[in-house]
Amino acid sequence: MRTKLLTVLVALITLPLTAQAAPTAQAAPTAQAAPGAWGAPGDRGATVVRDAAAVPEATVVPVQVTGPAASRFNLVVMGDGYTAAELPKFREQLDKHLNILWSIEPFKSYRNYVNVYAVEIASPESGVDCDPGLDAPKRDTPLQMGFWGGCNPGSVQRLLTVSQAAATRYADLVPGTTSANRQILAIGNSATYGGAGGSYATASGGNALSALITPHELGHSLGGLQDEYDYYARGDRGAPYQGPEPSSIHHSLLTEQQMLDQHKKWFRWLGEQSESGGTIGRYEGGMYAGSGVWRPSAHSMMKVLGYYFDQVSRERMTQRLSAKATLFQGSTPAGPVAADQVVWLQTLHPVDHELDVTWTLDGTPLPTANARAVDLAALDLAPGKHTLTASIVDNTTFIRDRAARPTATRAWIVDNSQPTTTASTTAPTSTTAPTSTAPPTFAASTPTEHPVGADEVVYAETTQSATAQPAITWRLDGAVVPNPGNDRDLALAPLKLTGRHTLTAQVSADTLAWQVDGVEPTVTPTMSKPLLTVQKASGPEYVYDDTFTMGLSATDDSPGYVVPEFRVDGDGWYNYYGWPTDASAPFRFTAEGTEIDQLVYGKLGVPRVVPWDNVPSGYGRHLVEYRAIDATGNIGTPKRFAVTLLHPAPACTKTLTGTHNGPLYLSSGVTCLTNATVNGPTVVAAGASLIARDSHLAGPVRADRAADLQLLRSTVIGPLGADRTSRSLVVVGSTIQGPVSVTNSKTTQPPALAGNTVNGPLTCSANTPAPTNLEAPNHVSGPRTAQCTNS
Structure with a gap:
């Protein structure tokens, strides 16, 4: 509304x-x-x-x-x-x-x-x-x-x-x-x-x-699209939809099967991967109603800023944008033409593909191979008048309904009448093509002032005459590039260009030149400090506890703003804009997201858009990809990293920093060691918890029936033993100078033993659930046994 x-x-x-x-x-x-x-x-x-x-x-x-x-x-x-x-x-x-x-x-x-x-x-x-x-x-x-x-x-x-x-x-x-x-x-x-x-x-x-x-x-x-929000005022989920089938092309009361059976709404796109993430199907909520009406995608641009249009909205936008422009940009004037004339036309030029042109003579298609002109003198026309028709069709894949694709048609009457003869004179009644002696020149083209992309379709149009359509010669770095059929458009994508090149087009003595930019933009991520980093051929693996930030800095060798993007777990590409409250701040990821002005940002895993979205938490391992699009239009090859988000440690009831000399006995509560040094043995008694971060424990560590034992980027000089841990057990990015034994734990999450250096044996047995290394193997100098054999 x-x-x-x-x-x-x-x-x-x-x-x-x-x-x-x-x-x-x-x-x-x-x-x-x-x-x-x-x-x-x-x-x-x-x-x-x-x-x-x-x-x-x-x-x-x-x-x-x-x-x-x-x-x-x-x-x-x-x-x-x-x-x-x-x-x-x-x-x-x-x-x-x-x-x-x-x-x-x-x-x-x-x-x-x-x-x-x-x-x-x-x-x-x-x-x-x-x-x-x-x-x-x-x-x-x-x-x-x-x-x-x-x-x-x-x-x-x-x-x-x-x-x-x-x-x-x-x-x-x-x-x-x-x-x-x-x-x-x-x-x-x-x-x-x-x-x-x-x-x-x-x-x-x-x-x-x-x-x-x-x-x-x-x-x-432009598109006449509706909002896909399931709320009218932020923070308040909208009432159930009440009313008939919406006129909106991207809202419906129909089930997927009804769409297929009745050939209605987005039935042509059902089941495809959405350009905005997920699968095109049926998602409840939209038009400010919280229920009772459905949309095609989980979070298209009309619901969440930052994602792309999904195919349903993109189709409508393509139709409306095309309708604002004229497919025929010029042609031989409509009406009668001579039988020896060259009839020509000029089209619009999308950046990524050619428009298709078909010519028919008296309803019969001519084999013109998508050319923009027909030489009538070469057709051996029968005497009389004929109808020549040219049709322009945009066979874009963005419009699934072929009948709805942009189309334009123009017709000419070809006069091939024979001369009539009387006793006194012969009077020709056919027309003759006018001639022109002016040399052809370029009349329009892809702009030459800035580089063109390596996957672009570059175009050039020439002045025209009634007796010939001037041929354009294309050269790449001086070498001729064959371009049969429609020589007004040259598709660069099949050439698979990288780096910088010079493209020229020549007609008669007139020449155009473009710089081809095949250099991908670069993106540099800046991550907050992780508990652990493991370098792999596929990209780094990071382990964080509860929260992390990512900054993306995109650059290119051509001027203009470079657009960085990222996506999580193969979901839709999302524009990297910094942080909603500060464009210069990095993007902040958490397991549940951060609520800002009644909207939710930075939810890791399945996005949460509004506070009432019921989606799984973001704890666990996720794949993050990132790329950039430069001002020329080049899309960089995505790079990636994996991130594992641990459940947060329990809140500290006591925090120790600095140096503690002598044994440390923990009998209750949650003791946190932060950048601390303990010179002596550490014992965690039944029901107590130890959370050590960036700390040095110069002595053995023993936890017997502890609630929590977490060693994060810490060092233990001596053996580490944990038996019957009841809530959480996490040892990540730490060094243990001695044997490690983890036994009989019954924790909420699998014990995490990841990316550690163990100078001694590693023994794990009778733990429920079994320990995991978070895909970050431990470096163990001694034997690995039982549940930690492959850790």
Whole structure:
């Protein structure tokens, strides 16, 4: 459900509310050219706009122009609350927003369908209204952005609204764009989490999650997708759904079998691995209802920021994005053509594949091998008139329903009439193709100002004549690359390129050149200090007790924001944004997750999104993979590490640090040794517990019927014996200068003996459950017996 007010659709990231009415629009600004604008080299020049109504001037900067605005989806991005000195900050945040958008399908593959224009407006004051609270001052800013729904006490903090009139006025400065072919995105100068979506979208610029708001809101405004939240207000699970079968394509009351039997909803995708993690099936909750309605995936982007669109939502987004652009970008003018003419067309160009073009003559397919032109003179046409038809189809795998794939058709009448003869004259009635002597040149192409990816489809279009379609010669590092059929597109993926290369295209005397970037981005993880690290060929193994953090630093040899991602246990790839409250802080993993503003983050294993999600705890061993996507679009090869999260030790009742001389006898409670030294034997009596971390015990350690015995990164000078331990037994990353004996324990979790150095025999017997080495073998100088034979 989304609430309308003055035609503005508002879908708050986690709580949709009604936007406030915008003030009356002022007079439209006028434009004049200005040099030196920010933007990629080679982009069209910026335009400085001064408003006759004395509002701040604006600079329109073409960030990415892939074609005429009338035939593209136009994203118009404007900043609010950035002073002139802070405009570089806006540009940096916009770069991050866009590069994250280009890393998400279908925007990654259909980036060439999108024009992006930045409207830079120097604000008189820094910041936005009511940030972070209603008692915060209002700011003098061009777009009048404000939290709390524009400083409305009846709203909520994270609803960030903008003056519709002001946003529209500035968007109208971008030539060729209208409300029908553009999406306005306003970025506010704030680190507070917030945004809104619909006919316009907003996001705060400096929050860790800000750049993920944009694709979610485009899901609403462009795709018509609904929220998949099982709550309306955060912290309160929604009431059961009551109503008929939803019109939403990604919500249903049907069972999986009913979908298959009736060919409805997402029946074509059932059982497949979801692009957002898990399997596409039937998951309860959505449309703000906690039960009684089902969605396709566990946590698609429309439910959890950070994951991708699942296939069901991606299919709709692909359809809607394609519908905003024109498949036919040019052609021989429709109508009659001569029998000796070359009929040509030009298409759009997805980044990752070619569009398919088929030609038919009087309904019979021609063997054109996906070429963009037909030489009618070579067809040996029968006298008379014929119908030539060209069809463009986007056979993308993103749209499973073939009948719903983007298609466009154009037809020409071929006049091959024979001349008529009378007694006095011969009068030809057929038409003849006009000739042209102008040499062909390139008319459009994949931009040459920045590198292209090693798996990209690079395109070039030429000027055309009625008698020939000029052939394009492609060369890679000077060597000709065969490209039969459609020579307007060259797919680089089959070439399996790595490193840097030079690609050229030539027609007549005109040449284009691109740098091919086959260099993968790199990602460096930074882990908090583990109890144990074991290096393996497949990647390191870490052992932690209760909590750990992971930072990911991504770099590349090309400029632009690099998008790091990670996934756990093969679940969906998740955008690494730092930590929700601090983009510079590492991501924090715990067994149950951390609740922030009634949402849960960092749950290891099966994610917990909201506090009431009933999922298994994250203790145990997990596989974490990480990678990055650079500004060119290269996806790095994933690297990995395994992590074992131990159950937490019991709370300390007594803590010892420093040096303790003499025997240590523990008769009750939980004694914790932290960076301590014990010069003497240690005895843990029945019911007592010892938790030693980073400590040195110079003497034997004996635990008889202890509740807990945990030695973490510690050293024992002497034998270690543990008999009949009743609750937990953990020896990890420690060194024992003597024999180790673990017997008759009956613990809640298997005794963990992992990554230790034992200078003596290791004996384990009659333990229930049996001990485990957490896939981190111990180094034992003596024999291993019974339950520890393979440890």
